Amino acid sequence: MPTVERLTLRCTVNGRPVERSVAPHRTLLEFLREDLRLTGTNLSCGTGDCGACTVLIDGKPAISCLMLALDVEGQSVTTIEGLASGPELHPVQRAFLSEGGVQCGFCTAGMIVAAVGLLSENPSPTETEIRAGLEGNLCRCTGYVKIIRAVQVASEMMAARAPAGSEVVR
Amino acid sequence: MAMRPFKYYRPSTVREACRILAEEERPFPLAGGTDLLVHIQRRQKRPTAVVNLKRIPDLAGIEANDGWVRIGSLASLAALMRSPVILGEFPVLPYTARFMGSPAIRNMATVGGNCCNASPAADLPPVFLALDAEVVIAGLNGERRMPLTEFFRGPGKTALGRGEILTEVCIPLRRGDWRISYERLDVRHAMDIAIAGAAMALRMEDGRCAEARVALCAVAPTPIRVPGAEEALVGRPLEDEAMDTAIAASMDATLPISDIRATAEYRREMVGMLVRRGLVGILQKAGGR
Numbered sequence: 464m465p466t467v468e469r470l471t472l473r474c475t476v477n478g479r480p481v482e483r484s485v486a487p488h489r490t491l492l493e494f495l496r497e498d499l500r501l502t503g504t505n506l507s508c509g510t511g512d513c514g515a516c517t518v519l520i521d522g523k524p525a526i527s528c529l530m531l532a533l534d535v536e537g538q539s540v541t542t543i544e545g546l547a548s549g550p551e552l553h554p555v556q557r558a559f560l561s562e563g564g565v566q567c568g569f570c571t572a573g574m575i576v577a578a579v580g581l582l583s584e585n586p587s588p589t590e591t592e593i594r595a596g597l598e599g600n601l602c603r604c605t606g607y608v609k610i611i612r613a614v615q616v617a618s619e620m621m622a623a624r625a626p627a628g629s630e631v632v633r
Numbered sequence: 634m635a636m637r638p639f640k641y642y643r644p645s646t647v648r649e650a651c652r653i654l655a656e657e658e659r660p661f662p663l664a665g666g667t668d669l670l671v672h673i674q675r676r677q678k679r680p681t682a683v684v685n686l687k688r689i690p691d692l693a694g695i696e697a698n699d700g701w702v703r704i705g706s707l708a709s710l711a712a713l714m715r716s717p718v719i720l721g722e723f724p725v726l727p728y729t730a731r732f733m734g735s736p737a738i739r740n741m742a743t744v745g746g747n748c749c750n751a752s753p754a755a756d757l758p759p760v761f762l763a764l765d766a767e768v769v770i771a772g773l774n775g776e777r778r779m780p781l782t783e784f785f786r787g788p789g790k791t792a793l794g795r796g797e798i799l800t801e802v803c804i805p806l807r808r809g810d811w812r813i814s815y816e817r818l819d820v821r822h823a824m825d826i827a828i829a830g831a832a833m834a835l836r837m838e839d840g841r842c843a844e845a846r847v848a849l850c851a852v853a854p855t856p857i858r859v860p861g862a863e864e865a866l867v868g869r870p871l872e873d874e875a876m877d878t879a880i881a882a883s884m885d886a887t888l889p890i891s892d893i894r895a896t897a898e899y900r901r902e903m904v905g906m907l908v909r910r911g912l913v914g915i916l917q918k919a920g921g922r
Contacts, residue, residue, distance in 0.1 A: 467638040487641030487683065490670070510671050512824050517737050523711075524737035529670040531663070533641055534685060577737065598823030599735020 474535045476501070477545025485532045492516045494532035495542060503543035503572045507601075514600030517573035517580075518542050524580035526599075543572035546579060554624070555579050555617040564613035566604035574600045578614045586625075587618055636673050640682040647692070647771045647800060650684055655773055655796030657682040662798055664707055665742040667734065668750040692800060693743075695719060704802045706745025710734070713744055722806060725813045725832075729760050732822050745799045748784065751791050752826075754851035758785065759832040760815050761802060762848035762858050769801040776800070785855035810837045812915040816907040820894075827851045828895045831883070831907035835866065835915055842866045847879065847908065852887035852900050859886045862908065871916045876909065883908045 469484040476499060483498055495501045495518070507515035509528050516527040519541040546553035555578050558564065565571050574597065581588060581596030588596060593614045602610060640657070644650040654660045660682040663669055672678040686692060686707055693707040695716040702722055704713070713719055714727040733756055734742055747757045748768070758781070766781040773796050781802070784792050793799065817830040829851045836844040845866040847859040861882030869875040889900035 467640055470641060486638065488636040488638050488673075490636070493635075509674060511667055511734075511738060514735065514737065520740075523740045525740055526667070526737050529666050529741065531641070531666070531670070531683070531685070533643070534663075534666070534687065536643070536688075580736070595823075596736055599737050 470533055472533055472536060474537060475539040477541060478539075487531065487533055489532045490528055491518070491530040491532045491535060491540070492527035495527060495540070498532075501542050501544050504576075505569055505572055507569065512599075512601070513570070513573075514577060514597075515570055515573040517576045517600065519576060519580055522580070522583060524577050541576070541579075543576055546575065553579065554620040555582065555614070558613040558617035558620060559610070562609050562613040562616055564606065564610040566602070566606045570600060570602045570604075574602065574610055578617065581614070582618055582621060586621060588614070590615070636670075637679070639673075639680045641685065642682060643685045643688050645688060645690070647689055647798065648773070650686055650689060650798055651771060651773050651796045653682065653684050654798065657684075660684055662686050662749075664746040664749075665709065666746075667738050667742045668746060668752070686798065697722065697806065700806050702804045702806060704744050704804070706743060706748075706799045706801060708744045710739035710742050710744070710747075711736070714739065723764065723804065723813070725760055725764075725815055726757070729756050729815045729817075729832075732756055732817055732819070732825075732827075735823055738824075744802055748781075748802065749791055749793065749799050751785055751787070751789050751855070753788050753854055753856065754826045754830070755856065756815070756817065756827060756830060756850065758856040759830055759848040759850040760813075761804070762856055763813065763815075763832040763834040763846040764804045765846065767803045768799055769803065770797050771800045772797040778803075782858055787854050807836075809843070811835070812837060812918055814911045814914050816911045816914075818903050818907060826894065829889075829900045829903045829907060831904060831911055833908070833911045833915065835871075835912075837871075837915075841868060841870050842875070843868075845879075847883060849883060849887065849904055849907075852889040852904050854888065857886060859883050861886060866912075871912060876912050879912065880905045880908050 472485045473482045505515040507513045511526045511529045518527045577600050642653050658681040661680040663683050663685045692705045694705045697718045710730040714730050747755050813834045815832045818828045819825045832848045834846040835842050845863040847862040850856045862879035865878035884905045887901050889897040891897045
């Protein structure tokens with residue numbers, strides 16, 4: 464077993480600059496949950512199959528259990544905790560609440576983050592595109608119908624809020 | 634499962650990466666990490682050092698020049714699906730990548746990683762084989778280039794030597810009426826691994842097949858080309874006799890295993906189905922002109 468020194472990680476998490484010393488074998492998920500105490504992002508399968516640990520890296524969905532923390536050097540990480548603006552929930556969060564897109568809740572953080580990633584790339588997805596966009600996120604309660612509906616509602620809410628022709632920004 | 638400690642490097646040049654890979658005791662290059670981190674967590678790989686290649690500039694580009702499309706090994710599957718060059722020249726690649734993982738996985742996983750992981754079931758390799766791809770390998774003594782047919786040596790084994798990394802997959806641009814397809818058998822498109830896959834590229838000329846490539850995955854220790862099937866198709870119209878011979882040759886070329894996904898017998902049978910489906914698709918497109 465090699466003696467391994469910690470390295471300094473500098474990145475942005477939920478808009479705040481972070482500088483920490485991190486062991487190289489720490490996953491991004493472990494770093495978020497244990498070092499930063501951001502426990503909204505869940506560990507489920509640990510092999511990239513379930514999507515529960517989905518976060519955004521520079522705005523794009525990524526699987527935090529299959530990334531080393533040190534890999535996000537200089538990058539911007541957004542977790543479920545970083546979606547709301549102060550007391551105001553993100554439209555996707557509000558839609559999951561209003562449409563009942565949450566059952567046991569274990570997949571929810573990953574589902575919502577993946578949906579935010581999908582909507583930033585495709586603000587008005589069809590149902591088929593929503594299903595494809597969330598194909599890597601498993602809900603063991605099988606509450607997919609309401610999850611898909613929630614993403615549709617969020618898309619409508621975001622479109623209504625954005626002036627016509629403008630880019631939808633979180 | 635928590636990983637055991639290893640050293641971590643983030644080289645900024647290919648040369649530096651090769652030097653570290655040559656000097657460390659048990660180093661593993663890290664690209665997308667979607668296979669490597671699973672293997673480390675399962676203790677199937679026990680690195681003393683991980684060498685992150687993602688910050689090496691110019692390793693993730695996709696461009697066409699001098700008659701070749703060059704895909705940098707660090708190009709993500711998402712980048713492959715978005716690339717105007719790829720969408721224009723080889724739409725079969727985005728079509729194939731769409732089967733792989735999920736959007737988040739495709740943002741991470743790389744073209745080079747899909748080759749170097751050398752899973753017999755990887756989806757891009759049979760398509761690259763059907764497209765006559767070559768690979769560029771960098772090492773401390775410079776670069777070498779080889780046909781992709783020589784790259785795969787067994788499950789998880791490639792031609793990469795100590796201190797070497799894959800830097801590019803190169804595909805020759807082609808002229809003429811090429812019909813290219815990838816057929817995959819799976820339980821679920823997302824987050825699933827092929828039970829069997831068949832890629833083919835046929836150049837049609839006056840209703841006959843002038844050139845043919847047939848490649849398979851998940852039915853042998855490596856992705857394979859099937860020369861017997863290719864010979865059966867060339868110079869003939871795509872009719873039952875040529876197709877049946879190509880299908881039989883494809884099934885004969887397999888050396889499948891039985892595992893949790895399927896039995897060897899099933900894989901062999903399904904390769905016949907996949908090759909038939911690919912040829913019929915190509916025939917219908919050709920007939921529809």
